[in-house]
Amino acid sequence: MWCTSCALAIEGSLKRLSGLHDVSVHYPSATLYVNGMPTATGFSVLASHIKRLGYRLTALEPVADAHARLEEESRYLTLRLIVGALFGMWAMLASILIYAGALPSEQVEQIVAWVSGAFSLPVVLFSGLPFYRAGWRTILAKRPGMDVLVSLGVWGAVTVSIGLLANGSSEVYFDTAVMLIVLLLVGRLVETLCRHRGLKALDALALPDGNVNAWQHERWQSLPIGDVSRGMRVELAPGEVVALDGMLESPGWLDTASLTGESLPCYVSSGQSVYAGCRYLGTAPLVIQVSAGVGQRRLDRLCDEMRRYQAKKGEMQKLADRFAAWLSPLALVLAMLTLPVALLLGLGWEEAFVRALSVLVVACPCAVGLAVPLASLAGSGQAMQQGIALRDPGALETLARLRSVALDKTGTLTNGHHSVVDWQARQGVDAANLHRKLSAAVVGSDHPLAQALARWPGSQPTPLKEQVSEQLIEINESPGEGRRVQLESGEWLTVGSISWLAKQHIVLPPQAEDVTQPHASQVVLADADGWLATFYLSDQPVDDAGSSVKRLLASGYVVAMISGDRQGPVSWLAERIGLTREACYAQRAPEAKARLLQALPSPTLYVGDGLNDTLSLAAADVGIAPLNASNAAREGAAAQLTTAGVGGVVRIISIAKRTRRIMVQNLFFSALYNTLALGIVLIMAIPPLVAVLAMAASSLSVTLNAARLAWSEADDGA
Template identity: 80%
Template sequence: MTDANAEKLYTLHGMWCTSCALAVEGSLKRLEGVREVSVHYPSATLCISGTPAITQLSNLAAKVKRLGYRLTELEPVADAHARLEEESRYLTLRLMVGSLFGMWTMLASLLIYAGALPNVQVEQVVAWVSGAFSLPVVLFAGVPFYRAGWRTLLAKRPGMDVLVSLGVIGAVMVSVWLLWRGSAEVYFDTAVMLIVLLLVGRLVETLCRHRGLKALDALTLPNVNITAWQEKAWISLPVDDVSTGMRVELAPGAMVALDGALEEPGWIDTASLTGESLPRHFQAEQTIYAGCRYLGATPIVMQVSAGVGQRRLDRLCDEMRRYQAKKGELQKLADRFAAWLSPLALGLALLTLPAALLFGLGWEDALVRALSVLVVACPCAVGLAVPLASLAGSGQAMQQGIALRDPAALETLARIRSVALDKTGTLTTGSHAVLHWLAREGFDEQMLQRKLSAAVAGSEHPLAQALARWASNPSDQPPEQCIEVNESPGEGRRVQLSSGEWLTVGSAHWLARQRIVLPAQAEDATLAFASQVVIADEAGWLATLYLTDQPVGDAEPSVKRLLASGYVVAMISGDRQGAVNWLGERVGLPREACYAQRSPEAKARLLQGLPSPTLYVGDGLNDTLSLVAAEVGIAPLSASEAAREGASAQLMTPGVGGVVKLLGIAQRTRRTMVQNLFFSALYNTLALGLVIVMAIPPLIAVLAMAASSLTVTLNAARLAWAEPE
């Protein structure tokens, strides 16, 4: 973010519905220096970008306060849960009042509608009783609608709550006017049902929002006290008080609360962060992240590299909330539709009254017709269509170990046609393993492993470490010991074993420079793509081992699943052609889909030639250009910092199976978005047309409007509560 353009996230308190979000959004957009504003109602988050001065909280809070809302720094996830619980209690109380008194209002109205009363005088009394029971509902349960409606009017963005408020007030005023004229055909039940059914929808929606926050719970850690070195002593400090550079002690079995580098080796359980079922052995100075668990038997010390608020988990959580706060194309379309629908409905209601009178209807019928227009036009379903589906989809992704960063990622992912994959570190583990070996006659595998285990012991070369893993358990016989080492870094080493024997280990070129002659059987031409390590003893050539970077466990099934789903799949790598072809064959890709020896610029150009939209998965610095060039970029678990920053999503579990899962989640999410948007827009458009040309009782209009909103909410909830595929 440059100095000329800052982006901030804040929490907006006091919103009642999407109309409130649009009102604040519209008001802030008019401020000079604001480039973009997005208010996400389900998460109560304001995302604003513009000049650093205008995006300061002090400037924005005053503007928002004049509209009746409150703006604060981005609240922690725990506070968001508490806020939603408070909103739930607030809604439940009003819903209880509305249901209790509304039930008697409805009962009185039903007696009148059914003609079950003996005479007109009794009907008149029951009509007044119906009005009396509606007062607590109208004057208490409906207050949030009136407040929100007034605030949106102040912001010059009248929305759904204005229509609801006018509908309730109109129903009560028409009913009182009819009672005054001596008619018992009142519409207090319409006002009551409008409030009660919308409160039910609000409560269900709040519960969905509560569930949506569960996606962030995986990225939050409890506030605990940890042991830190301060003033030449180990003391207990709250985790918030520990800063970068301090040394902290990790107790056996303790959860790691901060990012840092170990001062000594140790076993770490990374399952909570990566999903790996087996613990990993970390060397000294290796970085571990908050959320892991230390499994050693004795305490070890870690130097903190990131405190609370700067940890990897904190950054992922902020990116997730930034994603939730922004809007994709479908959400912007829904907002535009809801923005013009409310003023249109108000205008139609005002025109309906004189038009009905001109066509010969009486005042009573004309008022009822105008009232029905107000009720049926409430665009609450349109406003909820996309954000709830998006929130549910991002929650599903997080449950599957995928952190979304780009606001439009889910919508774009649903339309992906091509998937391009990097090789090293993405489709492969990034560490070599022995693929094949050749040895001098008379040497078996166990004998070779015993000698090799001693020859490579202590080496930091990646191939030597791979050989050490292969030779780690050669036999029941005690391993040889190394008593002297002469090493040429990056090329090879000569070692003397405890038996007095000398071994030479290294590349074929280096051994040739050591004047060691390699026979013809020392090389297998069919394995030219693999990394080669040669071993020789005092008698000459002893063995040749071929090592390759092995594919991740789920590479083959994931690639085959993508191909079966109709995606164009390609592997683009800077590695040699032989290694790329070998891996492509292992994972099920044809040779024409494997591109080798590509520079970062060539990778990006190649992406432009694939069917669009494109998805690229890469982990290294050389992949950053491709991650930006593709419509959507995904960084695997082991990705570099540069790759993570350039990606739209990050996998938090090993392998590439998360790519397949994310594409499936995106398709289901977009399908839900389109379903919600289509049906809510269709409902409002058709309902407005019908209520103008024919008489629809206000109560029926209320039920239809509430059913539309509830359907949209439950459809999004279905996505959130569905078992992941």
Template identity: 80%
Template sequence: MWCTSCALAVEGALKRLDGVRDVSVHYPSATLCISGTPAATQLSVIASKVKRLGYRLSELEPVIDAHARLEEESRYLTLRLMVGSLFGMWTMLASILIYAGALPSEQVELVVAWVSGAFSFPVVLFAGLPFYRAGWRTLLAKRPGMDVLISLGVIGAVFVSVGLLWRGSTEVYFDTAVMLIVLLLVGRLMETLCRHRGLKALDALALPDTNVSVFQNDTWRSLPVREVSAGMRTELAPGELVALDGILEGAGWIDTASFTGESLPRHFNAGQKIYAGCRYLGASPLVMQVSAGVGQRRLDRLCDEMRRYQAKKGELQKLADRFAAWLSPLALLLAFLTLPGALLFGLGWEDAFVRALSVLVVACPCAVGLAVPLASLAGSGQAMQQGIALRDPAALETLARIRSVAFDKTGTLTTGMHSVLHWQARDGVDEHMLQRKLSAAVAGSEHPLAQALARWSANQHGQLTEQCLEVSETPGEGRRVQLSNGEWLMVGSASWFTRQQIALPSKAEDTALAFASQVMVADDKGWLATLYLTDQPVGDAAKSVMRLVDAEYLVAMISGDRQGAVSWLGERVGLAREACYAQRSPEAKARLLQALPSPTLYVGDGLNDTLSLAAADVGIAPLSASEAAREGASAQLMTPGIGGVVILLGIAKRTRRIMVQNLFFSALYNTLALGLVVLMAIPPLVAVLAMAASSLSVTLNAARLAWAEPESEPDGKA
């Protein structure tokens, strides 16, 4: 397939098969998703139907093969555009000289007319080939669209021009054919390059094909990850990205944020299962037994499910497509009726063919084709000025109709870093003393909570006055350090303190702060202090959520974190408790998102959010998002916080108003022009100029969006 028309043609043909319930073809990944009875969805039945259209079915291709195919198609279009521009330039120059009467004699004009035709033939025969092929296939699928009109307009212009040249006339229309092809090739190439970015999200989900350390024949060997199968034992180095699913044979710290969205690493014990894409944070090597090799890992299943979500979403059915759906058959009917009608009214064959050609040229919905993309580009330019990068300008139309907005928690609504929310200490201990002791107790620790305490204690006490002589640490529970002055300090969880037989007074724990991460501190005298740490919301979270709620969007937070932390954050940013969903896996996030009123918008930053970004109608990645989230999103915020989401929704609504206006102007033009060209003689050149004028009006109207001041707040649902 070379364009979305191909995808629509395949969809249209397969939807007419008996027993087929639903069909969707995703152009960027060339994926067909079909559901129906077993008899209707047999590969042999589907393949034969698709083959009759000129396409073929194959196995689901790897992402790397899809990239190669799409790059080849981009080069295919680029080459044709270069040929069309190079040869078409000389055709247009020759036509201008003839129309302007700048040539000295009729004989010279005739020679220049032949030159114009000669230069147009590479454009018509080579550059325009994709349109003829797509037009024929859409006709076979009974879904004629713009490609059919373009093909007939080009072929008609060439045949009429050749006939006129043969009779010695210089009123040729090769420039009409060239202009149609080059203008539409530019649009198709932009559309193709824009839609190719969908595959990059799948790229970001793929783990690198590295070697892993495997125990074989009583020794550790390095093997390619694809050669490792279930049952083998592998060794994880400190800081290494886990390449395979497996069961741990020892205990260690694992960063599971890629799947759970938890802001803190978790301590796993022997016998627990971990997944590819997590990261081992321990200090010494750890052995695990592989439970799933490449292709069977949870990450691979996520990638497959993401492909299914993409295919089921299908392409956006723009207002322009709906207008062109009835315009194309109407124009064809009028053109075929114009030819015998003109003959009946006494016109000659030449004039009758020119009249019919003018109908086809006038009907070519260039303005309709430009109406939505130009407004989208203007809107995306305005969004960029506001610090929002739109990877797909076509997403603006959907953004204008959003009904539900869902946010991830960690790294999206929060900063992604813990900080001290509250602290309480025994009598006589002030903040300065506590910070001084803490800075020594947590020095050198790699635990995220210890690093957060180090940042807090450094606010007023940046330099250590004591050195650690001895450090004893229990992973995941606590640490004990001896300072150079002989003092002992302990930092850890309440359960660890109990096992160390340290008495905790009643005021050591505050049940009202149970949602926060709790850290106990003790010295030689016993319990010293308790600190409560949380991942704080970004600065504009509450204000942005309030604006969205006031604009009557359904706003929710969907997280893999604990219920207490999610509920606390929801209260801080102004979300009702029932709108906060905790402890959701990536798959559960996507299912929940699809249950919300559509169209849906999802804002997420991590690998665990890529499935939801694909399942949503539009996905947005915040500034600190991972590469996987950025590639899977339609837009990325280039400034901290989530205020850009509110701004983008406001821009989208104004952009959609411009789109509707453009479609109205272009539809009015096509309707009036078709009526005039049937009633009176309009040369094809005038028809082309009229078509250009309608396109210019659409362009100027879209430019108003770029010149206007941006709307920073959405004004309710469209």
């Protein structure tokens, strides 16, 4: 595609096909989005129809191929721009000499006018060829657009100039045709570079191709990453980047900064999931059982979602398209009417043709077509760079008008797993002995609280289960309540809830339970001498929960926490992050969550991670899934955070406001320009060259305004 007119022509032609409910052609990303009956959305059906218009449809290209395509397009534009600038410079110089009256005689002016026409020929015939081709294609699609106006403007200027030369006049307009082509080529080149930069956001989701060490035919061998399928085992060398999603067969330390933004390494236990993009920090090889191959990885899905987002259009883009769709035919009608009206008013043929030519040039809706898509592309690129992957095209526009924000608790405002926040032990027990017995009591347990105790204290360089020196002879476990283990020395240890230890006839002293911490889960450890220690565990808030909530409140949003958890933990967390008790709702079922959300001021944003949040994500105007959200939550959300915490919520709101501001500015000024310019050129004579400069300035201003958003740094305020 050559410009937004091409996109509108393809879109309009496809919309006339039966069986298609929704069609969107996104020019900046060169992507087609269709929704309809299977018989109408088949690739061969769409490709054959598009081919008749002179375009080619291919499968969704990888990011690397998109870069290559835009680089080729940039070289194509650069070559035509060089030819246009080189020959156009001499054509312009000749015209300036004539306009300035710097030539000694009319005969010399006539010769210089012919020279101007000669130098304009390479520009008109070579540099302007893409405009004529695109204009013809849009006519075939019955959606004449900007390129038709450009083509008519160029050839109108050439025709008028040749007619003037034939009549012996040297006041030619070859410079108008040259400037129209050269300035539009400059705008297209700048626009292509902006599109190229928009793809940079997807580079963060692309992993390099290469070979991995996979287990096949009873031995380890190097295989291309594309040949590794689900279920195969892959070996990671120390320092190697994880290339495929999978589950660890043994525990290890991983650097997840590239995927989650975490600055500290993360210890991942065996059986836990790891995702492509992390880096293994261990000293010995680590084996992963692949759960998703190339094309199915989490990063691949995020990339595809971003591409689908770019292909669809929001309300402001649809408004811009509607404006551009009627502007081009209107300009053609006005240009055709200008000629006879000018003649009826007593103007000569020369001036009448010049008036009609100016109408054609000034009406080119380049800026209108670029107003919204470039801003949207820049905004989505900024979002991805800030750790937010957008899926819904209307999300940015809705987020910019947001009034209320509701957040889930567990896994969203909190880490999603418990950790020890306090403890007390029997008098006289030394820390080393306590650590040894606790490690022996919880080692191997799948219970989340037991795993949290195995990680305590957090300052330990290795998990406690690796410090167990005694073998366990016997393990008796009551799922969800507690367990008893017998050490090699014969000693029995008991760990579990207070109520379960009471059933085991273990007498607990008054200090074994701290009633001042109702928010915490209490786990008791006992040995042969009775009560040994009580540990208080809580799901801690994410690092940026408090600061993010405070910024949202300071920005005037209604902020609420809606959770299915108990009132105690909810109230404790609210106090920690700065929410009032009235803004927190505990023990709410999924249906109740959705009803509460709909009662908040609209538009609403909901942030949730679990299966029980899917209804609320659908009920909200915009849903956001945090980093470790379930598949169901991710599918129901309009955006997903790719970094830990909830700070991305504040950042995406800020980006959305700035993006919508750029959209409104672009759309308003481009529409105002075209409307006023058409009115002015109809009532007064404007030289075609001035019309060209004004049209080009409008298009460049829109492009640079969108580029300002792409190149600026997002702030943290909402």
